[in-house]
Amino acid sequence: MxxxxxxxxxxxxxxxxxxxxxxxxxxxxxxxxxxxxxxxxxxxxxxxxxxxxxxxxxxxxxxDIKRGNFSREEEENIIQLHEMLGNRWSAIAARLPGRTDNEIKNVWHTHLKKRLKQRESNPEINLQVTNCDSNAPRQSESSSLNNVPSNQGFESPTYASMSPQPSSSEFSSATDVSIATIDQNNETNIKDEQIELWETYPExxxxxxxxxxxxxxxxxxxxxxxxxxxxxxxxxxxxxxxxxxxxxxxxxxxxxxxxxxxx
DNA sequence: AAGACGGGCAACCGCCAAAGA
DNA sequence: TTCTTTGGCGGTTGCCCGTCT
Structure with a gap:
């Protein structure tokens, strides 16, 4: 060619x-x-x-692009999705409405990679995804505990019912996600589930x-x-x-x- | 005040796969 | 089946701007 x-x-x-x-x-x-x-x-x-x-x-x-800083919620989602999908930025972007693969890639390389390194060096730090309020001030890294290092197995991460609930000026979307778990034999199991993503999103x-x-x-x-x-x-x-x-x-x-x- | 430095991000590059001729 | 075209993806680059010295 x-x-x-x-x-x-x-x-x-x-x-x-x-x-x-x-x-x-x-x-x-x-x-x-x-x-x-x-x-x-x-x-x-x-x-x-x-x-x-x-x-x-x-x-x-x-x-339909959502500009501006990534919320804590979005960042945590990226971390989780990256854990499941690897460097498949377009696949990750498909699960984050309004965000582009390029943007996600940039945020990964500039912020999240560093954060993960910090977490590795400080195992007390955890990924907390559920019930976090994107409007609330960001928690310090060490304030969300219960960490399980990624190579030691973890319960299925929970993505559903993210707050805040949508108001009339927001919309919700149901999204298929791959839920990854690591069993006792250290083998990764992936199953697809439909979840509800509540995204604050301008009409x-x-x-x-x-x-x-x-x-x-x-x-x-x-x-x-x-x-x-x-x-x-x-x-x-x-x-x-x-x-x-x-x-x-x-x-x-x-x-x-x-x-x-x-x- | 000015130069050095580093981080963030938009844009480019190169490769790949799908589709069509 | 092969070749070409096109779109898409991930990796990388380089510019801009804020911070530091």
């Missing part, structure tokens, strides 16, 4: 995405979907390879996807897009900057739940 030439050799752009590019990608996918990632950038007028577009969309621009008004590109343009002008200017040329134009700031905050910004009421 002949390897496709890299983006740079094809004259395609690499590196961080600009808000204009994000806007173009979102608008295009909104209008036409993403059936063919390879063709998408050309049709959308983006100087990116399809792979880069797909990654940007799946890891950052998708409207997503699908209406935001129905807003037309023209409406967006009218509300938040991006002249540089229509002129086909290279990214970054908008600096110095406060109207455009304001529009982009709003767009950025709307879809991407810190804490990132879309402020759909703005529409």
């Amino acid at each position: 002949v390897r496709a030439p890299c983006c740079e050799k094809m004259g395609l752009k690499k590196g961080p995405w600009t808000t204009e590019e994000d806007h173009i990608l979102i608008s295009y996918i909104k209008n036409y979907g993403h059936e063919n990632w390879r063709a998408l950038p050309k049709q959308a007028g983006l100087l990116r390879c399809g792979k880069s577009c797909r990654l940007r969309w799946t890891n950052y621009l998708r409207p 997503i008004d699908e209406g935001f996807l129905a807003i037309s590109y023209d409406e967006l343009q009218a509300q938040f002008p991006f002249n540089s897009i229509e002129m086909g200017e290279p990214a970054g040329n908008s600096h110095g134009n406060s109207n455009i900057d304001d529009g982009m700031d709003f767009w950025y905050n709307l879809f991407i910004g810190a804490g990132g739940s879309p402020e759909l009421s703005e529409f």
Whole structure:
């Protein structure tokens, strides 16, 4: 199989995405979907390879992505799931609604791996998953005990009935998980069970996807897009900057739940 | 105040598998 | 059956920014 030439050799752009590019990608996918990632950038007028577009969309621009810090609950889930599934980040991500494999991978390498090492060096520290309140202040590591080292066998971890219970602005989802246990012969048994995950999750008004590109343009002008200017040329134009700031905050910004009421 | 350093994270790279010709 | 294309995945890189000296 002949390897496709890299983006740079094809004259395609690499590196961080600009808000204009994000806007173009979102608008295009909104209008036409993403059936063919390879063709998408050309049709959308983006100087990116399809792979880069797909990654940007799946890891950052998708409207159902839950941004912001991981809750203690989510972190513990990742640890447990990693114990069962290993480095299968996409499988882990599939069980954490709103989180991407890349995000989980990053959080694993930057935080959780270290925490596990600490736990190994301090066996008093335990994984406490059940009945933890994600809204409560984080407990110190040593405050949750009952640890059983992973290689000595453990009872089936309990994932069900995570609090808080959903309010009207939240939704619940039933999820299949593989429950791993290690028996007395030190053999791992995995069985699939359906559990209820209660996730605090903003309702997503699908209406935001129905807003037309023209409406967006009218509300938040991006002249540089229509002129086909290279990214970054908008600096110095406060109207455009304001529009982009709003767009950025709307879809991407810190804490990132879309402020759909703005529409 | 400025340079060094390290952590966090977005993005890229390379490989693999599935699907289709 | 073989080859090509495409999407997906996990590992890795490199930039940015905050902290330290």
